[in-house]
Amino acid sequence: MEQGRNQQHPQQQQPKPAILAPVGEMKAPAVAPQQPKPPAPAMPVPRQWPMAIKPPSTEAKTVTPKKKKHCNCRNSKCLKMYCECFQELQFCDGCNCSNCGNIVGNEKARNEAMEAIRQRNPLAFQPKIENGPSTHNVRKDTSGAVPLVPKHNKGCHCKKSGCLKKYCECYQANVLCSKNCRCMDCKNFEGSEERKALVQGDYASDGNKTQQAARVAINGTIGSSGYNHSPVRRKRSREDAVGIRINSEGSMPETQFQQGNHADTSLLAPYSTGFDGHSAANSQSKSYNPIYRSPLANTIHLSEVNDLVTQLVTVCRMAAATIADNKVDGTTVEKEFHVNGELSNGNCKQQQLSEASRMDILTRGCSDPPNSNEMDSHWSDTAKDSRPASPTTQALMCDEQDTTFGNDYRSSYPSVSCDQDISEINAAQENLVLTGLREYLRVIITRGKINEHKSSSEAAMELDGRQHGAMPAFAPREVRENIPSSNGIETPGINQKLTHDDGSKR
DNA sequence: GAGTTTGAAACT
DNA sequence: CAGTTTCAAACTC
Numbered sequence: 001m002e003q004g005r006n007q008q009h010p011q012q013q014q015p016k017p018a019i020l021a022p023v024g025e026m027k028a029p030a031v032a033p034q035q036p037k038p039p040a041p042a043m044p045v046p047r048q049w050p051m052a053i054k055p056p057s058t059e060a061k062t063v064t065p066k067k068k069k070h071c072n073c074r075n076s077k078c079l080k081m082y083c084e085c086f087q088e089l090q091f092c093d094g095c096n097c098s099n100c101g102n103i104v105g106n107e108k109a110r111n112e113a114m115e116a117i118r119q120r121n122p123l124a125f126q127p128k129i130e131n132g133p134s135t136h137n138v139r140k141d142t143s144g145a146v147p148l149v150p151k152h153n154k155g156c157h158c159k160k161s162g163c164l165k166k167y168c169e170c171y172q173a174n175v176l177c178s179k180n181c182r183c184m185d186c187k188n189f190e191g192s193e194e195r196k197a198l199v200q201g202d203y204a205s206d207g208n209k210t211q212q213a214a215r216v217a218i219n220g221t222i223g224s225s226g227y228n229h230s231p232v233r234r235k236r237s238r239e240d241a242v243g244i245r246i247n248s249e250g251s252m253p254e255t256q257f258q259q260g261n262h263a264d265t266s267l268l269a270p271y272s273t274g275f276d277g278h279s280a281a282n283s284q285s286k287s288y289n290p291i292y293r294s295p296l297a298n299t300i301h302l303s304e305v306n307d308l309v310t311q312l313v314t315v316c317r318m319a320a321a322t323i324a325d326n327k328v329d330g331t332t333v334e335k336e337f338h339v340n341g342e343l344s345n346g347n348c349k350q351q352q353l354s355e356a357s358r359m360d361i362l363t364r365g366c367s368d369p370p371n372s373n374e375m376d377s378h379w380s381d382t383a384k385d386s387r388p389a390s391p392t393t394q395a396l397m398c399d400e401q402d403t404t405f406g407n408d409y410r411s412s413y414p415s416v417s418c419d420q421d422i423s424e425i426n427a428a429q430e431n432l433v434l435t436g437l438r439e440y441l442r443v444i445i446t447r448g449k450i451n452e453h454k455s456s457s458e459a460a461m462e463l464d465g466r467q468h469g470a471m472p473a474f475a476p477r478e479v480r481e482n483i484p485s486s487n488g489i490e491t492p493g494i495n496q497k498l499t500h501d502d503g504s505k506r
Numbered sequence: 507g508a509g510t511t512t513g514a515a516a517c518t
Numbered sequence: 519c520a521g522t523t524t525c526a527a528a529c530t531c
Contacts, residue, residue, distance in 0.1 A: 075525065081515055082525050120516085158513065166528055167512045 070095040078102035079113035081124065086113075089125055128153050129173045155180030163188035164198055308440050312433050 069084050071092060076082045078092050079101040085092045092102045101109050117124045130153050152170045155178060156163060163186045166172045170181060170188055177188045187194040 071526080073526065076515095080525080082527095084527085087515095117515095124515095154514090156513080161512065161528095165512080167514095169514075172528095 071097050073097040073100070079110060081117060086110075087125075123153070126153060128169060129175055150175045151178040152180060156183050157181070158183040158186070160185075162186065162194065164194055308436070312436055 069088075071078060071083050071085050072095070073083045074097070076086075077099050078086050078095070078097050081087050083092075083097070083102060085095060085097075086102045090102075091104055092100045101113070103110075114125070129150050150173075152173060152175055154169075156168050156170045158168045158181075161167045161171075163171050163177050163181070163183050168177075168183070168188065170177045170183075176190055177183055177186045189195065
């Protein structure tokens with residue numbers, strides 16, 4: 001009867017080190033049961049922490065490194081991968097599991113279970129965290145070789161945790177998310193502010209602070225990206241209460257450009273700038289750390305997005321004005337068009353508000369993005385779900401809410417009343433907007449390719465044993481970013497708009 | 507400590 | 519391969 005609840009009677013046992021299963025069986029067919037061995041320098045190193053990388057959990061901070069985990073399995077008999085002990089090829093020992101089959105003396109069933117799992121996935125028992133060929137995972141200093149950063153073999157698939165909670169296997173193993181991951185809203189990359197905040201929280205050695213930091217890092221920054229619109233919405237009683245909040249900076253969440261697009265951790269992003277192009281660059285100037293970033297990192301900037309939005313709206317209006325100009329007496333149109341804020345039509349007013357806000361963004365630049373409240377107030381009357389959206393989304397919303405720009409102009413320019421004219425205007429607007437958007441997307445794609453290529457080649461170069469200076473020999477930004485235009489991609493309008501105050505194209 | 511949330515594993 | 523269910527750990531209250 002008392003098959004469950006730890007036949008080991010843990011209470012009566014001295015705490016023992018984890019009992020590791022025969023290690024040599026990793027790829028071999030299940031062999032005859034062996035006596036459990038004392039802890040060996042086994043292959044499956046459970047939850048190993050890369051050298052010099054700080055374990056995220058408070059537990060790991062205060063506990064002897066070899067402390068075994070104690071599972072609490074109830075239904076799996078500890079013979080499935082759900083069980084951490086089993087997963088790590090350890091026998092349960094001192095666990096609180098029920099009906100445990102992962103015990104000495106039950107090797108037959110255990111091996112059968114392992115075999116079944118191996119049949120499904122031969123690599124199932126492979127250590128999840130794979131270190132690079134070098135045993136030294138951390139760059140010693142700026143002159144070191146490219147660190148072979150440990151990474152998760154399978155990668156995580158996190159959706160909500162931002163990969164900053166222990167739900168995330170990568171985070172739990174204290175490795176950065178890599179290209180193996182298919183996570184959403186990932187914030188577990190080098191240079192991530194949220195991750196930094198968490199690390200600092202850990203250093204504060206204050207559990208509450210750590211948790212608070214995690215909450216802030218995750219909740220405060222999960223933007224209107226991926227998950228929010230993901231069709232994969234699991235039923236959650238309080239799902240909506242969680243609310244997806246916009247990044248407090250009101251910027252488009254950078255992770256929008258990272259989802260499903262992880263770069264290899266072992267690659268070094270030339271510039272670790274985040275979306276805003278500030279933070280990570282600063283951090284890198286202090287220490288040259290291994291960086292995993294999307295090839296598009298540092299490619300799309302807030303100001304560019306704002307530029308694009310403004311550009312599209314402007315193009316739209318100009319198209320309408322031009323066409324109307326051709327049809328009607330142009331003077332009225334021009335006049336009306338320049339009376340900013342005078343148009344009384346509701347939709348138009350809304351649009352102008354939006355545009356005014358965007359212009360505001362532009363004038364402030366990315367260093368001072370509008371906060372979400374500000375943005376909310378501007379769009380609050382139309383944002384019925386009160387969920388803030390990225391500037392791009394807002395631009396699209398603006399477009400949709402207007403139904404047709406033509407309607408605006410129908411009222412603004414009474415003389416343009418013919419439906420045919422309106423649809424002409426709409427068609428022209430649509431054409432221009434889509435063209436502009438297409439060009440912009442082309443630029444982004446090209447940049448991504450270039451950055452990716454550059455990253456990999458640079459990483460390869462570094463691997464060849466290079467480095468003299470404290471900083472990597474990455475090409476100057478200007479050089480790197482001039483490439484798109486020299487690549488035969490002509491994006492006159494948008495490209496122009498993508499030129500920044502400092503004159504550098506990004 | 508109970509209940510909820512989360513994501514891996516298992517299943518279909 | 520994608521969607522769903524099961525499971526146990528992590529997390530919240």
